[in-house]
Amino acid sequence: MKQDIYTKIKEGSLKYEDYIFEVLNNIENRNKEINAFISINQNIKNEIKNIDENIRNNKERKLEGMTFAVKDNILVTGLSATAGSKMLKDYKASYEATVIKKIKEAGGVVVGKTNMDEFAMGSSNETSYFGVVKNPHNLSKVPGGSSGGSVAAVASGMVDVALGSDTAGSIRQPASFCGVVGFKPTYGAVSRFGLIAMSSSLDVIGPIAKNVSDCEMIFDIIAGKDDYDATSVEVVSENKEWTLDDVKNLTIGVPKEYFVTGIDQEVKDNINKFISKLKELGIKIKEISLPHTEYAIACYYIIMPAEVSSNLARYDNVRYGSKIDDLNIQNLKDLYFKTRGDGFGREVKRRILLGTYVLSKGFYDQYYTKAQKVRRLIKQDFDKAFKEVDLILTPTCPDVAFNFGAKKQDPISMYLSDIFTVPMNLAGIPAISLPLAKNKDGLPIGLQLTMPEKFDKKLLKISKIIELLINYN
Ligand code: GLN
Numbered sequence: 001m002k003q004d005i006y007t008k009i010k011e012g013s014l015k016y017e018d019y020i021f022e023v024l025n026n027i028e029n030r031n032k033e034i035n036a037f038i039s040i041n042q043n044i045k046n047e048i049k050n051i052d053e054n055i056r057n058n059k060e061r062k063l064e065g066m067t068f069a070v071k072d073n074i075l076v077t078g079l080s081a082t083a084g085s086k087m088l089k090d091y092k093a094s095y096e097a098t099v100i101k102k103i104k105e106a107g108g109v110v111v112g113k114t115n116m117d118e119f120a121m122g123s124s125n126e127t128s129y130f131g132v133v134k135n136p137h138n139l140s141k142v143p144g145g146s147s148g149g150s151v152a153a154v155a156s157g158m159v160d161v162a163l164g165s166d167t168a169g170s171i172r173q174p175a176s177f178c179g180v181v182g183f184k185p186t187y188g189a190v191s192r193f194g195l196i197a198m199s200s201s202l203d204v205i206g207p208i209a210k211n212v213s214d215c216e217m218i219f220d221i222i223a224g225k226d227d228y229d230a231t232s233v234e235v236v237s238e239n240k241e242w243t244l245d246d247v248k249n250l251t252i253g254v255p256k257e258y259f260v261t262g263i264d265q266e267v268k269d270n271i272n273k274f275i276s277k278l279k280e281l282g283i284k285i286k287e288i289s290l291p292h293t294e295y296a297i298a299c300y301y302i303i304m305p306a307e308v309s310s311n312l313a314r315y316d317n318v319r320y321g322s323k324i325d326d327l328n329i330q331n332l333k334d335l336y337f338k339t340r341g342d343g344f345g346r347e348v349k350r351r352i353l354l355g356t357y358v359l360s361k362g363f364y365d366q367y368y369t370k371a372q373k374v375r376r377l378i379k380q381d382f383d384k385a386f387k388e389v390d391l392i393l394t395p396t397c398p399d400v401a402f403n404f405g406a407k408k409q410d411p412i413s414m415y416l417s418d419i420f421t422v423p424m425n426l427a428g429i430p431a432i433s434l435p436l437a438k439n440k441d442g443l444p445i446g447l448q449l450t451m452p453e454k455f456d457k458k459l460l461k462i463s464k465i466i467e468l469l470i471n472y473n
Contacts (some may be wrong), residue, residue, distance in 0.1 A: 001065045001160060009055045009065070016052040016065055020044060023067055023111060027158045034134050036152040038072050039080040040112040048109055062221060064107035069153035069162040072113040073120055074205065075194040076100050083196045084116040084128040084146075087315050087343030097194020098229070099163060099205050099222045106221045111159055114149030118345045119312065120170055120198045122146050123417040126408055127347045135178055137443055141401035144174030144417075147208065151178045154208050161218060162208040167199050168300055169397075169421025171206045172433035176396035176446025179435040179472070181463075182208045183215045184421075185456050187428035188233040190219075191226035199307040200231075202300075202425045212434070212467050216460040223456070238457035247465045248281065253288035253389030258420055263398040266439040271395050271447065274436060277469065286389055290381040295374050296423045297415055302358050302371035303426075308348075309355025315343065350411070379427040386452045391462060394420050396433040396446030420448060430456040432463050435472045444472075 008014035024040065031037050041047070051065045070076055073083040075093035077100075082088045100110065117127040125133040125148030133148040135141040136156035143152045147164030151174035154162045164171040166184040175182025183206045190205045197203060207218035226232045254275060259268060279285050314320055317339035329335045344352070358367035385392060398419060407414040424431040431450040438444055449466065451459040 001067070006055065006065070009052060012056060016048055016055065017045070020048055020109070023159070027112065030156055030158055033139060034136060034152050034156055035131050036069070036114055036133050036149040036156070036158065037112045038082055038084075038115050038130050038149070041076075041079055041110050043078060044109065044111065047104070051107065051109070054107065061105070061107035062217065063103060066108050066161060067111045067159040068103060068108050069112060069114045069150050069159040070100065070110050071116050071147050071150045071162070071164045073116060073165060073196040074099065074163055075196075076110050076113065079110070080113050081196065082130070083120070084118045084130060085343065085345070085348070086129040088320070089129065091320070093194075095194065098191035098226045100194065102221050103218070114147070114153055114162065116149055117146035118348050119196070119308070120146040120165055120167055121308070121347050121351060123169070123173055123414050124402070124404075124407065125149070126404065127345055129345065132404060135401045137179060138401065138441070140403060141443065142177065142404055144177035144401065146170040148174050150208050151175055151180060151182065154210060155180050160209070161214050163205055164208050165195060165198075165203055165205050166425065167202045167304065168425050169418040171208060172396050172421050172431060172446070172448060173417060175208055175433040176435075177401040177444065179438070179444030180208055180210055181212055181215050181432065181434055182206065183219060183432045183460070184424065184430065185219060185223065186233070186235055186430045186453050187425070188229075188231045189235045189430070189454070189456055190222050191224070191229040191232045193226055193228035197311040199304040200311060201307060202304065204425075212432070212460060212463045215432070216464070219456065219460065233454065235454045235456045236458070238461055240461075242461040242465050244281070244465055244468075247462060248283055250390040250462070251284040251286055251388070252278065253286050253385055253392045255288050255290040255293065255385070255392060255394060257290050257293040258394040262416075263395065264400060267395050267397070267399065267445050270437040270445050274447065274470070275393070281469070288385045288389060288392070290385060290423065292374065292377045292381050293423060296378055296426060297419055299371045299374040299378065299426060300418070300422045301354070301415065302367050303375060305351040305355030306359050306368050307355070308351045309359065312344075312348065312352055315340065317343075375426045378423055382423075382427045382429060382452070390451070391459070392450045394448045394450070396420060396448040400439055400443040400445060424450050427453075429453050430459050432459060434463060434467055434470065436470055437472060
């Protein structure tokens with residue numbers, strides 16, 4: 001919540017309820033052009049009853065009154081959870097994701113559920129059943145994906161902050177395209193309970209905000225081990241606040257593989273300019289090598305579809321799925337065939353087919369087992385690099401926001417959009433995207449920082465200092 005709003009509520013000259021009314025009004029207007037929201041929380045009035053009182057009586061909780069947009073693959077009791085798919089268009093969540101429970105307990109207010117690529121598969125938000133999301137910086141450009149709705153909601157000022165999910169870059173890539181901060185935590189640092197699964201060994205929920213402090217504040221609330229998620233872990237604590245002098249003692253690694261041909265010239269120039277600035281400040285910059293980077297996309301497009309084909313098997317129209325009455329269903333096989341054929345979009349079908357193929361008898365070792373080995377090599381690249389450097393700096397994406405339709409017919413070029421973000425998911429390490437600059441057309445360029453597994457807190461503290469060195473406006 002903005003400071004002036006907060007002060008007014010504290011003084012009693014503004015009621016939180018009236019403020020929320022304005023927030024919803026603004027969303028209704030702006031959403032017509034941006035299409036960031038799939039649904040709005042109709043129960044919000046009942047949920048915000050104590051907020052005024054808490055603020056006025058100095059009893060505010062950590063996130064008191066902060067407005068949240070939540071990606072529509074995270075369950076919020078009673079609200080839509082479509083995952084951007086026709087398959088779940090009428091589904092309402094019957095329970096609360098752990099992250100939502102924690103956010104509500106800390107006083108956060110879920111305003112609505114946001115648009116996304118179908119089942120989080122995409123880099124442009126063009127695969128959503130609910131239509132494309134537009135980039136608030138330029139309405140003819142994509143916002144990135146798959147958390148495009150959450151990111152656009154923050155970038156356009158419709159909400160304070162948002163939650164997204166990141167399997168290969170889905171928080172960081174749109175954050176980079178829309179000029180906001182997006183944080184992908186260590187795998188398992190945030191509970192996945194109540195997240196509609198895409199690729200379970202890669203998925204992680206994370207915050208999106210206008211600045212690193214807000215991301216840190218949310219991460220502190222949502223992180224932690226959860227009895228409902230066996231893969232959840234505690235991260236290393238870091239209580240001291242960092243200063244520029246502390247940062248000057250770090251060695252930052254810049255991997256040469258991230259500056260290959262194909263990267264947009266303005267992205268490259270701006271990153272290099274910032275690296276020079278860091279050097280001038282006395283920060284040690286070291287060129288490093290992450291030699292298996294070139295295999296990351298191929299590796300991801302074996303492991304992820306394998307997990308997708310298994311996770312999405314549950315949408316069989318018996319347990320989950322949209323009800324279709326007019327398909328003249330003859331038997332069980334017919335039911336699967338017709339309902340899955342109708343409920344899933346092209347990209348989702350493509351990945352289920354790919355996944356079924358790589359897991360099939362005779363191909364399993366050749367593809368799936370091999371990809372797991374490559375994944376290990378990618379992780380080892382980072383392990384080795386972190387023996388030499390404290391932190392790794394890269395561009396978040398090879399390019400800036402592109403036009404609608406530009407990559408839709410060419411899946412491979414769309415997949416390459418994640419080339420700099422997917423390695424961190426495969427390695428399970430935390431990474432953050434910060435807005436660095438704008439190109440000559442006014443489109444944002446993102447900078448990515450990454451650290452070893454479980455050093456999320458340290459990464460956020462350091463990012464707060466790096467953020468101060470950036471002149472983004
Ligand atoms: N672009 C990636 C994909 O399509 C994004 C996945 C994600 O992070 N959810 O798989």
